[in-house]
Amino acid sequence: MKKIVITGAANGIGKATAIACVEAxxxxxxxxxxxLGLQALQARLPTHRLETHLADFSQPQVYQSFIGDLYDRHRHNALEALVNNAGIYHGKSVYDYSDEEMEEIWAVNLKSLVYLSKDFARRESGATHLRSIVNVTSVAGEVGSMDALYGATKAGVIGLTKAGVIGLTKANAxxxxPRIRVNAVSPGLIRDTSIHDRIPEPRLKEYERQEIIKAPIQPDGVADVILFLLSEKSRHLTxxxxAVDNGAYPR
Structure with missing residues (x-):
């Protein structure tokens, strides 16, 4: 059975992706x-198809050892894919961030992704079949966000610089x-998530105005795209x- 690691799996896009992957x-x-979110996921999915780990990816000792522990302590011989979904959004101005919050958002949204990805790649670079990494970024990484640190960390994931899109996802590809594919999904306004509930009302209305498909995007809509990127159907993509954004912000 093919094994997939999903971070930030207890809620929102991560939860929807976990459910979709088990069903697939x-x-x-x-x-x-x-x-509690992990316990709810356990109650919903078959125990022989799901394994949960309580992990705080803001902590260096966690993100620096997590992948290695899956192989060495938990005896997983091979992992098929990694979905880097864990993320933090506070929805506030850079002026309002404490030093601790700054460190936390950099760690979860960017640094943990670097460590998890390289450790996964190191372990699976000799695999006989293609492996896959999918990074969950955000439209905020491309068009900006009133939460400057969220936008900056999400830009780091897709790699916007003055030279163009040359950052982490593309560099890691x-x-x-040739054994590991690396792609990203860039969600727009996703309903029924903790991030949605923190977006200031003016920004919500602006996101909605930009959408040219009006059916609200739910987490399972993003999960469908992630599942495609994990599958053989996307074997030529890296x-x-x-963008999963109802056509908003053409770019």
């Missing part, structure tokens, strides 16, 4: 710091080739960023 026949290793 995968074995899911779900990680999150939300104990080169670094980890280094790509796919």
């Amino acid at each position: 026949g995968y074995y899911v290793i779900a990680a999150d710091k939300d104990r 080169w670094n980890f080739a 280094g790509k960023v796919i």
Whole structure:
């Protein structure tokens, strides 16, 4: 059975992706710091297809050892894919961030992704079949956000610089080739998530105004795209960023 690691799996897009992957026949290793959310996921999915880990990816000792522990302590011989979904959004001005919050958002949204990805790639670079990494970024990484640190960390995931889109997802697609594909999804306004509830009302209305498809995007809509990127159907895609945003912010 193919095994997939999903971070931030207790709620929102991560939860929807875990459910979709189990329904598609995968074995899911779900990680999150939300104990109750993980318990709810366990209650919903078959125990022989789901493994949960309580993990706070703001802590260096966690993100620096997590992948290695899956192989060495938990005896997983091979992992098929990694979905880097864990993320933090506070929805406030950079002026209002404490030093601790700054460190936390950099750690969860960017640094943990670097460590998890390279450790996964190091372990699976000799795999006989293609492996896959999917990074969950945000439209905020491309068009900006009133939460400057959220936008900056999400831009780091897809790699916006003055030279163009050359950052982490694309660089890792080169670094980890030819055995590991690396792609990203860039969600727009996703309903029924903790992030949605923190977006200031003016920004919500602006996101909604930009959408040219009016059916509200739910977490399972993003999960469907992630599942495609994990599957053989996307075997020729790497280094790509796919927007799931109802056509908002053409770019």
